Amino acid sequence: MSTSPTRIVMKFGGTSVADLDRIRAVAARVKEERDKGHQVAVVVSAMAGVTNRMVGYCHALDPMADAREYDAVVASGEQVTSGLTAIALQALGVPARSWQGWQIPFRTDDAHGKARIEDVEGAALLACMEQGVVPVVAGFQGVAPDQRISTLGRGGSDTSAVAVAAAIKADRCDIYTDVDGIYTTDPRIVKKARKLERIAFEEMLELASVGAKVLQTRSVGLAMKEKVRVRVLSSFAPMTEQSGSLVVDEDEIMEKELVTGIAYSLDEAKISVRRIPDRPGIAAAIFSPLTAARVNVDMIVQSVGSDGMTNMTFTVGKADQARALAALEAESDVIQYGEIQTDSDVVKISVVGIGMRSHSGMASTMFETLAERGINVQVISTSEIKISVLIAAEYMELAVRALHTAYGLDAD
Amino acid sequence: MSTSPTRIVMKFGGTSVADLDRIRAVAARVKEERDKGHQVAVVVSAMAGVTNRMVGYCHALDPMADAREYDAVVASGEQVTSGLTAIALQALGVPARSWQGWQIPFRTDDAHGKARIEDVEGAALLACMEQGVVPVVAGFQGVAPDQRISTLGRGGSDTSAVAVAAAIKADRCDIYTDVDGIYTTDPRIVKKARKLERIAFEEMLELASVGAKVLQTRSVGLAMKEKVRVRVLSSFAPMTEQSGSLVVDEDEIMEKELVTGIAYSLDEAKISVRRIPDRPGIAAAIFSPLTAARVNVDMIVQSVGSDGMTNMTFTVGKADQARALAALEAESDVIQYGEIQTDSDVVKISVVGIGMRSHSGMASTMFETLAERGINVQVISTSEIKISVLIAAEYMELAVRALHTAYGLDAD
Incomplete structure (x- = not known):
């Protein structure tokens, strides 16, 4: 830990700036960090509810509203919060100024409504900080090559904050939210x-x-690419040195846990394409139409039947299920399947940990734990640092709790 | 009148864009003008109530809020309306795009919160219109030399519209409001x-x-300087060729009426400084302190008393009355007045008409008419095209009606 002045980005989400009292509290917290001698830049979301109201206006006028106009309308929410937060800081005696995307400039591509960041200029923000002024950046927004306002899509303010942190070479990007950190699993379940x-x-x-x-x-993803250390912490809880969780490069983690956390996703639907000829190209015949229909396929397993026929089972997002089925049925002549079965009453449970890279036997703990509870594993997928299984949804809580204990994650 | 395509600026105030239905109605009206073959640019205010809410936020956080931040916050209202109006136009099949002050650019000085217009670039707006796209300009806002958002102060959207009309050399600037034109006097009275x-x-x-x-x-004032023909009309009444009133250069008025209208102002307070020595420099002794106290003096009359003393009577805005009195009392040693009398129960009635320039005897009609009703004239002031009198407030309606008839302004 360095003791020289630290440069910090502090990002506050919609619930943290929901009203004037919350904005005053944000200003006080920023002042606290600044009083420690840190250089601080702030990134803010729109006041809770404002973005939804603006989106509602646009869609009421035209469900297919021009994304460039949508951006001009929706980005106004962050513009307001940036100005109000600067005023609140000044009221506490902290010099501050708001920065809109086009003023920085915070450059994006021209995919209005869901723009990707191209380049964030750090020079003006750094000059601002050098003068002792806290820049308050309007999150979520940038400027496209056509010199029009762009927005990054939902949740984009987190990404704004990381991009600003990278641009000004911040030591840390603090994301203030309504939870006090990242947990080994969902505390509502375990x-x-x-x-x-x-x-x-x-x-x-x-x-x-x-x-x-x-x-x-x-x-x-951006923080990993730009090596921006991210701290997640609550804007509602009192702050201490131990507040929140730090998301860092794995080199910064000395004591690598084998397993870091247990996650679950209820947003999965299982599709089984049964009794298909076991011939070369059959996988392509199934998955190409899905790709064409913009369906993301997650877990895949192929099982061979006794009669020279094979079954292909995979998962898609619940929202994509109907579109996936339609795409497959349209190609029934080509695929020549016996039948298609679907099941959306499933959950994906994942065990995650960078320690898995160097340790074998992590998967067997999972399978044994689930088997002991009589839980049937329907599909399995693995990555370098993750094992995921698909099980019946009714076992979700049981499985998460059992795995949390089995991997030694329980708090004392 | 030319029959070639006309270039029109259409400006809609806050009540005209108060909600999504009103914005749809605005779009329909714009389409109507465009369907006639006109080139149209639109200027919009914030939705009714939004500017007040934003001003309230700023002042709640800091009554002396930084005007640059105030501008960023308050200008968001017009940003939203410009985007929504563009979407509403597109929904009717009319190509349209929003323009913020900084995009045009609509340049102002750096007097944030009450900026003055320096220069409005017409090129981008004209190119937009040449492509058949209706520009929808966010009114009230511009960009200051510091590249930050500026606002023109209350009512600035009318001025924005005239400035845009001048920049694109529009044939006419239509100001849509909640009244259907300019009347010879207040229709609620006459x-x-x-x-x-x-x-x-x-x-x-x-x-x-x-x-x-x-x-x-x-x-x-800007329209006069830039020779922009302005039409005032209602956005709530059905539109005809005769809709509204046209404000134009006097050269465009063939049949000049002697008197155009009768106006009144209840915002006057009368101050009489009595029994002052009738010596050179006494007027300066009275009015210099008022200027220093930022008090605008309107009508002035000096009357000589019988005893070598004189009285100075003048009017100021009601809001300035207390400040004016304090300024005079602080200089009582210098002015050496006998007493100061004030009366805020007065009204200024004005008869206005460019025809007065070439006709004498207009004032005597006024004095005779008031004398016949037993109305005492307390102060008189005149300009080239106006005669104003100060009378007791209780006679206001009587005087306005009598003068309206006397100058032949009554409708048949």
């Missing part, structure tokens, strides 16, 4: 869930994508 | 008030500044 002091980017990516919605996946 | 088909800029300036609040004075 009472003994433990707050993680540190977690690696890769682990966070796996945990986020399988249902731990603390940080937007995209912001974690 | 049932026989007549809507004016045309009125000269100079007349409009005099009428606006004495209480006919249809158009912001500043926008009329």
Whole structure:
């Protein structure tokens, strides 16, 4: 830990700036960090509810509203909060100024409504900080090559904050939210869930994508790429040195836990294409139409039947289930399947940990634990740092609790 | 009147874009003009109530809020309406796009919160219109030399519209409001008030500044300077060729009426400084302290007493009365007045008309008419195209009606 002045980005989400009192509290917290001698830049979301109201206006006028106009309308929410937060800081005697995306500039591509960040200029923000002024950046928004306002899509303010942190080479990006950190699993399910002091980017990516919605996946990906240390903490709890959880490069984690967390996702639907000819190209015949229909396939397993026929089972997002079925049925002549079975009453349970890379035998603990409870594993998939299984949804809580104990994650 | 395609600016105030239904109605009206083959640019205010809410937020956080942050917050209202109006136009099949002040650019000075327009670029807006796209300009806002958002102060959207009209050399600037034109006097007082088909800029300036609040004075001054023909009309009434009133250069008014209208202002307070030595420099001794106290003095009359002493009577805005008195009392040693009398129970009645320039005897009609009703004239002031008198407030309706008839303004 360095004792020289630290440069910090502090990001506050919609519930943290929901009203004037909350904005005053945000200003006070920013002042606290600044009084410690830190250089601080702030990134803010729109006041809770405002973005939804703006989106509602646009869609009421035209469900297919021009994304460039949608962006101009919706980005106004962050513009307001950035100005109000700057005023609240000044009222506490802290010099501050708001920065809109086009003023920084915070450059994105032209995919209005869900723009990708291209380049964030750090120079003006750094000059601002050098003068002792706290920049308050409007999150979620940027400027597209056509010089029009762009937005990053839902949850984009986390990504804004990480991009600003990278641009000004911040020592840390603090994401203030309504939970006080990242847990080994969902504390609503497992009472003994433990707050993680540190977690690696890769682990966070796996945990986020399988249902731990603390940080937007995209912001974690950017933080990993740009090596921005991210701290997740609550804007409602009192702050201490131990507040929140730190998401860092795995090199920064000395004592690597074998397993970091247990995640679950109820957003899975299982599709089984049964009694298909076991011939070369059959996988392509099934999955190409799904790709064409913009269906993301997650877990896949192929099982061979006794009669020279084979079965293909896979999972898709629940929202994609109907579209996936329609795509397959349209190709029934080509695929020549016997039947298609679907089951949306399933849950994906994932065990995540960078320690798995160097340890074998992690999967067998999972299978044994589930078998002991009589839980049938329907599909399995693995990555370098994750094992996922698909099981019947009714076993969700039981499985998560049993695995949390089996992997030694329970708090004392 | 030319029959070639006309270029029109259409400006809609807060009540005209108060909700999504009103915004749809605005879009329909714009489409109507465009369907006639006109080139149209639109300027919009914030939805009614939004600006007040934003101002309230800023002042709640800090009554002396940084004007640059205030501008960023408050200008968001017009940003939203410009985007929504563009979406509503597109939904009707009319190509449209929103323009923020910084995109045009609509350049102002750095007097944030009450900025003055420096230069409005017409090129981008004209290119937009050439492509058949209706530009929808966010009114009230611009960009200051510091590249931050500025606002023009209350009522600034009218001025925005005139400035845009000048920049794109529009044939006309239509200001849609909640009244259907400019009347010879207040129709709430005089049932026989007549809507004016045309009125000269100079007349409009005099009428606006004495209480006919249809158009912001500043926008009329700019229209006069830039020779922008302004039409005032209702966004709630059905539109015809005869809709509204046209404010134009006096050269465009063939049949000049002697008197165009009768205005009144209840915002006057009378101050009499009595029994002062009649010596050179006494006027300066009285009015210099008022100027220093930022008090605007309107009508002035000096009357000589029988004893070598003199009285100075003048009017100030009601809001300035207390400040004026304090300023005079602080200088009592210098002015050496006998006493100061004040009366805020007064009204200023003005008769306005460019025809007065070439006709004498207009004032005597006024004095005779008031004398016949037993109304005492307390102070008189005149300009090239206006005669104003100060009378007791209780006679206001009687005087306005009598003068309206006496100058031949009554509708048939």
